[in-house]
Amino acid sequence: MAINTGDLNKCIAKDETSLGNDVLTAILQSAEDLVTGEGWLDGINTLLAELGMSTGVSRVWIFQTLDIQTDFIIQDYAFEWFSHKKYKQIGLPHFNHFTSQLVEPEYIDLMESRKRGEYQSLITAHLPDAWLKSHLEEQGIKSMLTIPIIIDNQWWGTLGLDDCERECTWSANEIIMLRTASYFISSAIVRDDYRAKQNQLEILKENIACSSWELDSRRGYLWCTSEVLNPDDNVVSRKLFNFKQWLERIHPDHRRPFLEMAKGFLTSSDETTFHYDLKIRRSTGQYCWIEISCNSIKTEPEETTRFQVFSGI
Known part of the structure; x- marks a missing residue:
């Protein structure tokens, strides 16, 4: 199959100018919105437009991989810039959460290559x-x-550049610059996902008295937000305890059984x-009942170094 496929980590930049520099300039002009996370959707659209205008292609797009199985893949046409409305494809019914059967050998090879990065x-x-x-x-x-x-080492989607007018070849410099653009896009997606989870947690906190804790069991440190320990505070803060200080917060009758279970x-x-x-002691000296719910985070197989705690009255 006459496709130039390669490992992005092995692309070697050469002393080239013109288009490579134009692409870099386009990326930098859009980077601030994506890095700061302010208006990230607009930031991605702006980035695609800058890439399209700097490279002179007909269309720049992003497909999101929604699900992939052995015999089919589901994708969504998530973003697009086009140089002329005749090149527009986003919004077409066959590109909206579309399913492609993995039966053609060429297409299977293409998908496997993208999964490898x-x-x-x-x-x-x-x-x-x-x-x-x-x-x-x-x-x-x-x-x-x-x-x-x-x-997170997984194929989230694809950044693509289509040219409907020219037979373009791409230099190593240009490919490296476009890979940099994909990094900014990845960062924006991760940041937006984190913001969404934070918003969900804030909504939950508005309905129940709760805080979030994280324990590093290897080093013996506990970080927690202040809602349960200092319920009268108007501003939520993040607190750090060593293992002894944390144990002293637990009611004496509960320390040993809790430690054994933990x-x-x-x-x-x-x-x-x-x-x-x-029971746990608040900063006022009074004890209150809390429910601790934990999910383990393993850094290596069979080794748990810390766990996140969600506690509520």
């Missing part, structure tokens, strides 16, 4: 007379470059959740 560069006319060539010709694509978007949870290879009711 590899780029693909091709000129449609140079492809063999098979499924992929026909598929691209139907869309009027003369050349294409795709860069996978990787989040130790069993931390050393277990099977248990992933932990629930326990105990």
Whole structure:
């Protein structure tokens, strides 16, 4: 298959100018919104527009991978910039949460390459007379470059550049610059996901008295937010305790049984959740009942170094 596919980590930049610098400038002009997280959706749209105008392609797009199985893949056409409305594809019914069967060998090879984090560069006319060539010709694509978007070592989606007018070849510099753009996109996606989870937690906290805790059992440190310990505070703060200070907060009658239960949870290879009711001393000196609910976080197989605690009155 006449597709130039390669490991992005092995791309070697050369002393080139012009388009490579234009792409870098385009990325930097859009980077602030994506890095700060303010208006990240607009930031991605702006980035795609800058990339499109700097490279002169017909269309810049992002597909999100929603689900992938052995025989099919579900994707969504999430973002697009187009140089002319005749090149617009976003919003078309067949690109909205669309399912593609993994039956064509060319397509399977393409998906596997993207899962490995590899780029693909091709000129449609140079492809063999098979499924992929026909598929691209139907869309009027003369050349294409795709860069996978990787989040947490998983293929989240694809950044693509289509040219419907020219047979483009891409230099190592340009590919490296576009990979940098995919990093900014990944960062924006992760930040937005984190913000959404924080908003969910804040909504939950508005309905019940709760705080979030994190224990590093290897080093013996506990971090927690202040809602339960200091319920009268108007501003939520983050507090740090060493292991002894933390134990002193637990009612004497509950320390040993709680520690035994917690130790069993931390050393277990099977248990992933932990629930326990105990009394804890607030900063006012008064004890209150709390329910602790934990999810373990393992950094290495069979080794739990810390757990996150969600506690509420």
